[in-house]
Amino acid sequence: MEDLRDVVAPVAASVLDDGERAREAALRRAVDRDGYRVAHVGLRLLLGAYLGIDPPDVPLARAPCPQCRGPHGRPVVREAAMHFSVSRTPGYCLLAFAVTEVGVDLEKVPSSAVVEETSPALHPRETAELAACPPADRPAAFARAWTRKEAYLKALGTGLGRDPRSDHLGTSSHAPARVPGWSVSDVRVAAGYEAAVVVRAAT
Numbered sequence: 001m002e003d004l005r006d007v008v009a010p011v012a013a014s015v016l017d018d019g020e021r022a023r024e025a026a027l028r029r030a031v032d033r034d035g036y037r038v039a040h041v042g043l044r045l046l047l048g049a050y051l052g053i054d055p056p057d058v059p060l061a062r063a064p065c066p067q068c069r070g071p072h073g074r075p076v077v078r079e080a081a082m083h084f085s086v087s088r089t090p091g092y093c094l095l096a097f098a099v100t101e102v103g104v105d106l107e108k109v110p111s112s113a114v115v116e117e118t119s120p121a122l123h124p125r126e127t128a129e130l131a132a133c134p135p136a137d138r139p140a141a142f143a144r145a146w147t148r149k150e151a152y153l154k155a156l157g158t159g160l161g162r163d164p165r166s167d168h169l170g171t172s173s174h175a176p177a178r179v180p181g182w183s184v185s186d187v188r189v190a191a192g193y194e195a196a197v198v199v200r201a202a203t
């Protein structure tokens with residue numbers, strides 16, 4: 001995203017809305033502000049192109065949370081048959097667009113210490129799969145499971161409000177676990193990162 005930082009900066013003020021500019025300004029680190037700006041300007045430009053709307057006029061909103069019905073569910077475009085998802089990590093951004101609910105996640109492969117600390121948050125079957133991996137392979141296996149899981153929870157609209165231990169997405173490098181009603185796919189990204197996209201299956 002560093003390559004786009006200087007390209008995006010001159011147009012950000014005219015493309016982003018007040019809420020987006022406030023969220024950008026609230027980020028403490030310059031790298032996070034730059035990443036947010038690039039991702040959200042890119043999002044508005046692409047949504048505008050898809051929908052035939054000027055990027056600043058794309059009506060972004062939040063769907064009701066499916067758990068509590070509060071106004072903090074999945075980001076949506078009001079009154080448009082277009083769904084999207086955004087994931088950022090320092091240096092990279094991943095955007096997904098679909099005609100049905102979609103979630104995407106991108107993560108840097110964590111350290112072994114982080115895996116050991118965080119693996120209890122996985123589904124019990126994923127924890128068992130992780131324990132069966134050679135130690136050197138566990139960080140990547142954890143990142144595969146976690147990105148699939150985060151993408152799925154984004155697609156559901158719950159985020160981590162839903163217990164991540166509830167759903168088995170799998171750690172295998174060959175293919176994600178099947179989730180009824182959803183298509184789960186890994187996304188090829190830079191070495192040292194893992195990513196996944198989840199789309200509601202067509203009926």
